[in-house]
Amino acid sequence: MDGKHIVIVGAGPAGLAASSVLPRLGYRVTMIDRSNTLGGHLSKWYQLFPDRAAATVLLEQLTDEVPDSVSTMLGREVTGGSVSSGAVELTLDHGEHLSANGLIMATGFDLFDARRKEEYGYGIYDNVFTQAEIEEMFRQGQIETRHHRKPRSIAFLHCVGSRDLKAGVAYCSKVCCVTGVKQAIELRELLPDAAIYNFYMDLRMFGRGFEELYQQAQERYNIRFVRGRISEAAESSDGSVIIKAEDTLTSRPLKLTVDMLVLLTGMQPAAGSLELAAKLGLVLGDDSFLKPYGLTQQTFKTSYPHVVLAGSCTGPTTLTEAILSGRSAAMALHESLFKLTN
Amino acid sequence: MTFDPFVLPFSIGLLYLMVVVAERFRHWFVGLPPKVKRTIGKRVISSHTLAAIWEIIREGLFHRNLWRRNPLLGYMHMSFALGWFLLIVLGNIESRFYSQLHVNPPYYPIFLKFFVHDSHVLPFELSTIPGFFRFTMDFLLLYVLSGLMLAWIKRTRSRWFGMISTTRHNAADRVALTALWLIFPLRLLAESFTAGCFGGGGFLTNTLGAALASFLPEEHLYYPLWWAYSFALGVFFMLLPYSRYMHILAEMGCIMLKHWGGSEVLTTQSYYECSMQACSRCGVCLDQCQVALAGNPGVSPVSFIRELRAGRIPKEIAEGCLMCRRCQDVCPVGIGLINLRQWAREQLNGRIPVVAAPRYSPVEMKAIPDVVWFAGCMSHLSPGLIRSVQLLFKQAGVKYYWLDADGSICCGRPAQLTGRTAEAEALIEVNRQAILDSGAKLLVTNCPICYRVFCDHYDLPIEVMHHSSYFLRLIDQGQLQVSRGLKAFNLHIPCELDRTSVDADRMKLLASQLVENSEVISQSEWCCGGSLGRLSGQDEVTRKISTDAAFNTAQSNLPVVTGCPLCKKTLQRYTKVPVSDIAEQIYLLSAAEKVN
Numbered sequence: 001m002d003g004k005h006i007v008i009v010g011a012g013p014a015g016l017a018a019s020s021v022l023p024r025l026g027y028r029v030t031m032i033d034r035s036n037t038l039g040g041h042l043s044k045w046y047q048l049f050p051d052r053a054a055a056t057v058l059l060e061q062l063t064d065e066v067p068d069s070v071s072t073m074l075g076r077e078v079t080g081g082s083v084s085s086g087a088v089e090l091t092l093d094h095g096e097h098l099s100a101n102g103l104i105m106a107t108g109f110d111l112f113d114a115r116r117k118e119e120y121g122y123g124i125y126d127n128v129f130t131q132a133e134i135e136e137m138f139r140q141g142q143i144e145t146r147h148h149r150k151p152r153s154i155a156f157l158h159c160v161g162s163r164d165l166k167a168g169v170a171y172c173s174k175v176c177c178v179t180g181v182k183q184a185i186e187l188r189e190l191l192p193d194a195a196i197y198n199f200y201m202d203l204r205m206f207g208r209g210f211e212e213l214y215q216q217a218q219e220r221y222n223i224r225f226v227r228g229r230i231s232e233a234a235e236s237s238d239g240s241v242i243i244k245a246e247d248t249l250t251s252r253p254l255k256l257t258v259d260m261l262v263l264l265t266g267m268q269p270a271a272g273s274l275e276l277a278a279k280l281g282l283v284l285g286d287d288s289f290l291k292p293y294g295l296t297q298q299t300f301k302t303s304y305p306h307v308v309l310a311g312s313c314t315g316p317t318t319l320t321e322a323i324l325s326g327r328s329a330a331m332a333l334h335e336s337l338f339k340l341t342n
Numbered sequence: 343m344t345f346d347p348f349v350l351p352f353s354i355g356l357l358y359l360m361v362v363v364a365e366r367f368r369h370w371f372v373g374l375p376p377k378v379k380r381t382i383g384k385r386v387i388s389s390h391t392l393a394a395i396w397e398i399i400r401e402g403l404f405h406r407n408l409w410r411r412n413p414l415l416g417y418m419h420m421s422f423a424l425g426w427f428l429l430i431v432l433g434n435i436e437s438r439f440y441s442q443l444h445v446n447p448p449y450y451p452i453f454l455k456f457f458v459h460d461s462h463v464l465p466f467e468l469s470t471i472p473g474f475f476r477f478t479m480d481f482l483l484l485y486v487l488s489g490l491m492l493a494w495i496k497r498t499r500s501r502w503f504g505m506i507s508t509t510r511h512n513a514a515d516r517v518a519l520t521a522l523w524l525i526f527p528l529r530l531l532a533e534s535f536t537a538g539c540f541g542g543g544g545f546l547t548n549t550l551g552a553a554l555a556s557f558l559p560e561e562h563l564y565y566p567l568w569w570a571y572s573f574a575l576g577v578f579f580m581l582l583p584y585s586r587y588m589h590i591l592a593e594m595g596c597i598m599l600k601h602w603g604g605s606e607v608l609t610t611q612s613y614y615e616c617s618m619q620a621c622s623r624c625g626v627c628l629d630q631c632q633v634a635l636a637g638n639p640g641v642s643p644v645s646f647i648r649e650l651r652a653g654r655i656p657k658e659i660a661e662g663c664l665m666c667r668r669c670q671d672v673c674p675v676g677i678g679l680i681n682l683r684q685w686a687r688e689q690l691n692g693r694i695p696v697v698a699a700p701r702y703s704p705v706e707m708k709a710i711p712d713v714v715w716f717a718g719c720m721s722h723l724s725p726g727l728i729r730s731v732q733l734l735f736k737q738a739g740v741k742y743y744w745l746d747a748d749g750s751i752c753c754g755r756p757a758q759l760t761g762r763t764a765e766a767e768a769l770i771e772v773n774r775q776a777i778l779d780s781g782a783k784l785l786v787t788n789c790p791i792c793y794r795v796f797c798d799h800y801d802l803p804i805e806v807m808h809h810s811s812y813f814l815r816l817i818d819q820g821q822l823q824v825s826r827g828l829k830a831f832n833l834h835i836p837c838e839l840d841r842t843s844v845d846a847d848r849m850k851l852l853a854s855q856l857v858e859n860s861e862v863i864s865q866s867e868w869c870c871g872g873s874l875g876r877l878s879g880q881d882e883v884t885r886k887i888s889t890d891a892a893f894n895t896a897q898s899n900l901p902v903v904t905g906c907p908l909c910k911k912t913l914q915r916y917t918k919v920p921v922s923d924i925a926e927q928i929y930l931l932s933a934a935e936k937v938n
Contacts, residue, residue, distance in 0.1 A: 119723035168915055232722050
C-alpha cells in the first residue's frame with residue numbers, strides 16, 4: 001500500500017507467512033532475525049507431526065513464497081526502539097536505524113531450560129537429552145548414547161517445564177504430547193528391539209490426526225505409556241539413567257534403568273521477545289508471553305493500531321497455528337493501517 | 343493494728359491470686375514425670391537455684407534479652423517490673439520504721455501514706471540523706487509512670503517502637519490492662535491529695551498535692567481515691583491468672599523448671615502449659631514471623647499462644663507455621679516455641695496409627711568406612727549437589743558408605759513435623775540401626791532437615807555433621823585444598839541448621855574461606871518458605887513468603903549460596919540469580935576431578 005514500510009521481527013514460520021502476504025498488498029517489507037537461518041525452530045526439526053512430513057519441505061515452501069522484494073536481515077538484532085502514533089523506530093545492533101509504518105512481532109519462543117529441573121540431571125548426567133537433541137540425531141540419521149552405543153531402552157518424560165507450578169509454569173505447551181509420541185515412533189523404526197517408554201500425566205491429542213498417531217504408537221509400534229511423572233533421576237556407573245516414578249494407574253512406585261532419558265521441554269517466551277517488548281512498551285500476560293487485545297477475538301492486536309503479534313510470541317502454538325496467525329496478523333495490520341489512512 | 347475498710351478489695355484480690363496461682367503451680371509440679379521430679383528434688387538445694395534466681399532477676403526484672411532486641415520495649419517492661427518491685431521492697435522497709443512489727447499485713451506498706459502522715463526524718467536518714475525514702479519512693483513511682491506513658495504510645499504508635507505490628511488482646515486482657523494502667527496514676531493522685539491535706543510526700547506527690555490543693559477540695563477527694571486505688575489493685579490481681587499478666591509469675595515458673603528439671607523437662611506437658619502462660623505478648627515475634635509478614639498474622643507465635651491459653655488448637659494455626667525458628671531466636675522469655683507448636687501438632691495428628699515401619703536388609707560391610715553418608719531425599723533431587731559431594735569425598739580420600747544410595751530412606755523429620763511422633767520413632771529406630779551397622783564413627787548429611795532429626799532424636803553414639811562442617815574440617819586438616827576463588831555472594835543460613843548454633847558459625851567460617859580476600863559475604867537468615875513445617879495454609883501466602891525470602895536473600899543481585907537442597911530448590915524458583923549449595927562451590931574451587 002503506497003510503499004508503506006513494515007518491519008517483521010522474527011523469521012520463523014509466522015514471520016515467513018506474514019512476509020509472503022504483505023508485499024502483494026503493496027508494502028515494503030523488512031524481516032529481521034537474530035539467527036543466521038530462516039525458519040526458527042522449524043529449521044532444526046526433522047519430521048513433523050502428525051503426518052511425518054519433512055521439515056525441510058515445509059521450510060522450503062514457506063521461504064519460496066516470500067517475494068524477492070522482502071529485504072531479509074539475518075544475524076541482526078533489534079537493540080532499541082520506540083512506538084509513536086503512526087510510526088515505529090527501531091535501532092539495530094550496528095547502530096542502524098529503521099523507520100516503519102507498521103511492526104509485526106513474530107519473536108517466537110525458547111525451549112524451557114531443562115537444567116531448571118535439576119532432579120532430572122540434564123547437563124549433569126551424560127544420557128539425558130531434550131527432544132530438540134533427538135530431532136538433531138534424526139537429522140544425522142544416528143541414534144546413540146553419549147558413549148556412542150545403541151540404546152536398548154529410552155524413556156520420554158512429558159511436561160518438563162509445562163503445567164508445573166514448581167517450575168513457575170502454569171500453562172500447557174501443547175505440542176510436546178504429540179511430539180513425544182511422534183519421536184517414539186521414529187525411534188521404534190530405527191531401534192526395533194528397544195524398550196520405549198512415555199511417562200505422562202495427560203496426553204492431550206487435540207489436533208487432527210493426533211489421537212490416531214497415539215493409537216498407532218500403542219498398537220503398531222509397541223510404545224509403553226506410563227501415567228506418572230518421573231520424580232528423580234540418578235546416574236549409574238555405566239552411564240545409564242535410573243529413574244523413579246509412580247505408575248498412577250496401578251498406584252505403584254516404579255524404578256527403571258534406561259540408556260537414554262528424553263525430556264520433552266515446554267515453550268517459554270523467547271528472551272529476545274521479552275527484551276523487545278520491554279523497549280516498545282508492549283504488555284505481557286501472567287505467563288510472560290505477549291498479551292494480545294483479546295483471547296478469542298483480536299488475538300493479533302496490541303494497544304498500538306500499527307503493531308500486531310504473530311505466532312508463538314503470544315503463547316504455545318502448533319506450526320499450523322503459527323503459519324495461520326502469521327498470515328492473519330499481516331491482514332489485521334493491513335486493515336488497521338487502511339483505517340488509519342482513510 | 344491499723345485498718346480501714348478500703349484495703350479490702352486489695353486484700354481479697356491478693357488472697358485470691360495467691361490461692362489460684364499456688365494451685366496452678368501445684369498442678370504443674372504434680373503433672374511432671376517421676377524422673378523429672380527426682381531431678382528437681384536433687385537440685386533444689388544447689389547452685390541451680392542460684393542460677394535460676396539470677397536469671398529471674400536478669401530477665402524478669404531487668405529484661406536483658408528484651409533490651410538487646412528492642413531498647414525502648416526493654417525500658418518499658420523494665421520500668422514496670424523493676425520499678426514496681428522496688429516500690430514494694432522499699433515500701434516494706436519504710437513501713438517497718440512506723441509499725442515496729444516484724445510482720446505487717448500486706449496492705450500496710452502499700453497504703454502506708456494513708457495511715458502515716460509523717461514528714462519527719464526517719465531514723466537512719468538523719469545525717470546523711472534526709473528524705474531518702476520520700477524521695478526514692480516518688481522517684482520510683484515516676485519511673486513506673488514513664489513506662490506507662492510508653493505503653494500508651496505503643497498501643498497507637500507501634501512503629502515508634504520499631505515494630506510493624508503490636509499484639510491484640512482478649513476481654514480479660516483488656517480489663518486487666520485497664521486496671522494496671524489505672525493503678526499507678528491512682529496511687530499518684532491518692533498520695534498527692536493526702537500530702538496536700540496532711541503534709542508529707544516527696545518531690546512529686548508533695549508538689550502535685552500542694553498545687554492541686556489550690557483549686558480542688560482534696561480533703562473530700564483523697565479518701566475515695568484510696569478506695570479507687572485499692573479497687574484497681576484488687577481487680578488486677580483477680581484477673582491476673584486469666585490474663586496475659588500471668589506471664590510475670592509463669593516466667594519465673596519456667597525459669598525454675600528449666601534450671602531444676604534440666605533438658606528433660608522441656609518436653610513435658612507441665613512445661614508446655616507453664617511456658618504458654620509465660621508469654622508476655624510483647625509482640626517481638628510478630629515482625630520475625632514470615633507467615634505474619636506475608637499477611638497471615640494469626641499464625642504468629644503470639645496469636646498461637648493466645649489460642650492455646652483459651653484451650654483451643656486451631657489446625658490452620660498449629661500447622662501453618664514454617665517451624666523456621668526465627669521467633670524462638672528472638673523470644674525474650676526464651677519460650678520453646680518450636681517444641682510448643684510440635685506439641686500442638688501431636689495433639690492434632692499424633693493419634694493416627696502407625697502404618698508400617700520400614701525394614702532394610704542388613705548390609706555386609708567389606709571394610710569399616712570413615713563416614714556413613716546420608717544425602718537425604720531432597721539431595722536426591724539435586725544431582726549437582728550429590729555429584730559434588732561424591733567427587734569431593736574422592737578427592738579427600740574419604741572412605742564412605744552411602745546409606746541412602748537408593749534414595750528410599752526417610753529420616754523421619756516429615757512425620758515428626760506433622761505431629762506423627764510414633765511413626766517418626768518407628769522410622770528412627772530402623773534407620774538408627776542401619777547407621778550403627780555401618781560401623782562408621784561419623785555420620786555426614788547434606789540436608790539440615792535430616793541433620794536436625796539426627797542430632798535431636800536419634801541419640802546416636804557417633805558424631806553427626808552437616809556437610810558444611812565436615813568440609814570445613816577436611817580443609818582445616820589439609821585433606822582438601824580449595825582456592826579462594828569466589829566473588830561476593832549472599833550466604834543463606836538454612837533454618838534447620840539452627841542460626842544460633844555452632845553449625846551455623848562453621849558454615850559462615852567456611853564461606854569466608856572461599857572468597858577472595860576483599861570480597862563481601864552478606865548473610866540471609868530468611869526462611870525460604872519451602873519448609874516441610876508448613877502443613878497447611880493458602881498457596882498465595884506461601885508464595886508471598888518465598889517471594890519475600892528470595893528478595894531479601896538475593897541482595898544486590900549477587901548469587902546465593904545455601905546449605906540445604908530444599909532451600910536451594912525453593913529459592914531457585916523465586917529469584918533469577920544463581921542459587922547453589924556450598925558443597926557445589928567447594929567442588930568448583932577444589933582440585934577434584936571436573937566432569938561435564
